[in-house]
Amino acid sequence: MATPEQAAIELRQLSFRYPNGRLALDSIQCAIAGSERLAIVGPSGAGKSTLLMHLNGLLPAPSISADDDAQVFVQGQAVTRKRLHEVRRQVGFLFQDPDDQLFCPTVRDDVAFGPLNLGLDRAEVIARVESGLAAVGMADCSARNPSELSTGERKRVCLAGILACQPSILVLDEPTSNLDPRARRQLLQILKAFSGTLIVATHDLDFVLDLCSRVLVLESGKVQADGNTERILSDPLIMDRHGLEVPWRLRSPARRASEG
């Protein structure tokens, strides 16, 4: 567990209620170190996406505090309305559906979108676009229309667009949904090469096992368990209680035999 001084992200008693009255997050306390790869798991509707959106100040404006009683801290800085731009510079966000994120007519324009918004000059933007596309192995697709790409390719282009902004923290919402095994493996390789903080919300526990060192189990907006990946994912009590399943690889031979 990281101490607050060195935490890349710190949540202090984070609670959030939707306008319709539903309590989505209930006093979440958590600190994530700069080099950590954290997975957030839990059943659908547990508040995973809501939590992720807090990390980037993406919820409707009134829910972002204007003053000092902030509940979310990124690289030691409170996430407030005034600092949103700075926070978004630090945190890259990969959305679940790549089509939500690819809104430009060509791949190149899309990857350039973030760097242009950072106010970089033309040469730097072009260099960022090229390095971003190269990092995800899509350098030869820059002039294509995103609609012509496969889901896996689109996901990688989305990632290129985020990497081009050079964030120190990467937040991913269901990165492996709708991916075939090869695209999933490619994504895993790209993410393993990323040196900053990773936060992944997913149902894909095998992916978590391969990528993350720490797991946070979330249900009904509360942290139910927090700790080492293998310890939590192999604990049948925790997993069953929160609508999850122990991944095949972690099951004891006896249990494998009885179920398979």
Next chain:
Amino acid sequence: MVVSDSGASPQSICHALPAGIRLSLTIITILIAGLIPLEHWPAQGLLLALVFVGLSLAGVTMRYLFRRLGLFLPLLLVFGLSVPVTHSDHAAWNWMISLWLRCTVSFMAGLWLIHVLPFRELLTTLRRWRCPLVLVAMLGFMYRYTFILWDELRRLRNARAARDFGGGPWWRSWSINSQMIGLLLLRAMERAERTHRAMLARGWDGSVRFLDGDG
């Protein structure tokens, strides 16, 4: 109507012209077609021949051309014929022929343009012509999401075809079609919300910025 980029061969002598010239040429041709007076329809025929040469140079296949003209001409013929039917004098026939030629020239000039000007180049040209950047950005956005909504519409149609066993009064298909558009509208609005978030996440502040030129 099919959502796709032009199917003509991408490398023709017409594609070598600067994009702005291609757009201007088309507009000038259509303007000239509109300015040639009625009784000088032979000049219109000459222009038609020119546009035809342009289409051949752009590599448009005759099959494609005639298929598009086949959709376009019948309505035009009927519209044109309504004139001599109501006014049976010589001028009316002149008028009709002139109208036919004028519309065909313009239509074929438009076809030429869509074959030699890909959408991306069109956006660049509009930007160069000082079109407001917000409008260019919205056009690019629309172009991108037309493909996605078109896919969603196709899925909705398939889902409907799987459960629809034909028949029913005409108003039933009207109500189903309207619901389909309504559903598409809901999904589009929800997607716009998510996309707006995705834009914010990458530093969007409402000002449009473009990476000019082609690298």
Next chain:
Amino acid sequence: MHIRDGILGPEVCLVAGAISLGAIGYSLRRLRLDLEDRAVPLTGMLAALVFAGQMVNFPLLGLPVSGHLLGGVLAAVMLGPWAGCLAIAMVLIVQALLFSDGGLLSLGANILNMGVVGAWGGYAVYATVRRLLGNGAAATVSAAVISAWLSVLAAATLFCIEFLCSSHSAGFDSRGVLSLMVLYHAFIGVGEALITGAVLAFVLARRPDLIPTPQPAGPIRTVGGFAATGLVAALAIAAILSPFKSEFPDGLDAVSEQLGFATLETERPPLVLEDYAVPAPEVAWWPGLSVSVAGILGTLVVFAGAIGLAGVTRRHAAPVVVVDGGHGR
């Protein structure tokens, strides 16, 4: 509904283009005030939706043809008149430039008839009717149905005016064209009204929060709204009266004179400049050409005005930045 090139005279196309240009500029400005940083995604998405929605065909009672949504009122109801006008304009631009559906030169006229009248005028009627009927779901749907029907009639009538203003339509029986078009589109408009109403009813049943309430001090007060309301109302009356043409032989003429069609007609540039037609050698084709040239000269004046307006608009809009080699950022 899409006007092809060659149907309208070039001078009319240029005037309509200038008006549409001004309308687009004004819409862009208002849009950025209303929707702020959501303007691009929302308007672009709405345009894509209308475009896709137009591909759904509605069978017409056993006829071999089918109708489809036009979408002006639908777009305006969902996002307001400014985004609605822009969305329809963009649909028409893409249709003209990518599918050759509707002419390039008559793009301005198409945007004027369907985008500006459809969204601005349609919204003005919609907001007025809603103020009368209240905020219930039924009120919303019926207001949209009424304004959708009127918007189609208005577009058809505007087309007639444009057509009859074109120098090459001199021999046409103006009353015949107008009554035929308006009568025909009174039926087409029913289709548009039904589709718009049904789509909105569907949305209201699931996400009523997506349909905003028209602001009381909104666009009705603006000049555009007033003009559009007046025009649409006039056209509606004309449309209702036109079937009685045979009983009242001069009814339509009287109506059009009272309601300002006559003014519209005398104000068109070709007539303004006609008296000053350049004296020309006695060549048979010259008079026709000189009228056209006069028309174009007249429209250039209007065009200059529109470009000036666009310039003012650009200065007032939020800063936009192009990154290129010359200017840096």
